[in-house]
Amino acid sequence: MKPKYLTWLGGISALVLIATLSTFSEASDAKPGGDTFSTLVGPAGEISYPKDFPVGFVFIGTWAVAGGDGVSDLHSVYTRPQDLAAFRQSGKWPDGAVLVKEVSATLGAPHTTGKAFWASDTTTWFLMIKDTQGRFKSNPLWGDGWGWAQFDPKNTSRQIATDYKSDCQQCHLPVRANDWTYTYAYPALGALGQKAIPVGAMPALQSEDGRRVEHAPVMNVAGGIAAVTPAMTQVRAAQGKIAFEATCSSCHSVVVGENGVGPSLYGVIGRKAGSLEGYGFSPAMSASTVQWSRSTLERHLADPKNFIPGNRMGRFFAGVEEPAKRDDIISYLESLK
Template sequence: MRSAYLFTSLVLTLVLGISAKADENLNSTYKSMVDSQGNITLPDNYRREWVFLGSYQVKSSSGDGWDTHIVYTQPQAVEGYRKKGKFPDGTVLVKDVNSTQSEPLTTGLAYYSSDLQFTFMMVKDDNNRFPENPAWAEGWGWALFKPGIAKSETETWKGTGLNNCFGCHLPAKNNDWVYTQGYQQVLQN
């Protein structure tokens, strides 16, 4: 009986410890990627170290062809979503928007992402940390990065710029502003 109690206690301690570590890793978002004014910095190595959530093909805003949207997040964010059905505080979603190329291959006409046009980033904020910063609204921080620049161009996101984010994400407002339908294989696995 005592050994069963010890085993149960050990398992519970491990589960709670892992859960606390995941929460701690997401909370580090506000230490490593967001400064005290709410300015957002693109994380290093997200393409190699984070989870690939999924990708979308979206008609190019220029009207010519399609863009490939490739989305990544922290492993802990996926764990949190699987447990609670929503992205936890500190979640970062990084979306690379690339041009799309095509060419005939022996397997048929192939389409693939090519040049990076920009990177878009959302940071989950359940605590309304930056109420005076216009790049933070509706429970998220919103940022845009040009290729090769790791600091957000916050001036472009103030006022009408931030409203442009909402314009694209408005259909997903009731889903916490995120189009999760393209990520179901990862989020429900």
């Protein structure tokens, strides 16, 4: 069957957009809210969830996160009308701009357009408030030009983030040069939002049944998986370096003693999990008995959240889905001796 190409904001999530736009059409007609710093932020920088949301907000775009048989969750993003207007004019978020992201689980079923997915239960809320003045330097939820917050989906009066660097910012590292925001994913921002687009971005390739198409392993002429040769190992390591830089380098370095958001991965093969001196690991990682090898790294990269339950990386990184890409990254890490 001929594979079909679907954009996240088209085919596979068309139902999401139709439902969202119709549900919140009234928001676009709402009057802009008052001063952000008097309505959503307390004297010490305490951030509150907007009481009447979505009134006073407009939808600007949706992320569809791939997983399993299609889409594992949807991230729908909103801002205020005045913030949208300011960005479309200048290409920058104005002081006090508010971004709200709703993360939802999904349901899916075959439809006339193919297998489609739509939002079900809300799993969490995130909120960012632009701060060009550096108002709350002593508050751990403020920094790098923004206030950062996360809210309990069952009780939005409960703000659950404790430190923006560990709880929120990791997911934004790839766009730190773009004011920490993925503006290219929000069509409503217009042409000025089309910045920091990842190299090689393309429509998602899917088969007719809605499953992602993965690269097959290299085969020999007899039909079996080809034997690994030293030359192939070098090629995989070279490919792995490219994959590592695209996927891992925003959090990890490969320089001895140079830790970032995550620990340096130089010499990681053969090392006990959570044992690198000079880096503050999560309690779960420190308590783990896992020894890093090709096998354990493969399992960790495939499922960071569950291989070592409770580890910090699993909260922010979904993993490397393609087996060949995982293998290349591990080959690269193995070559660092």
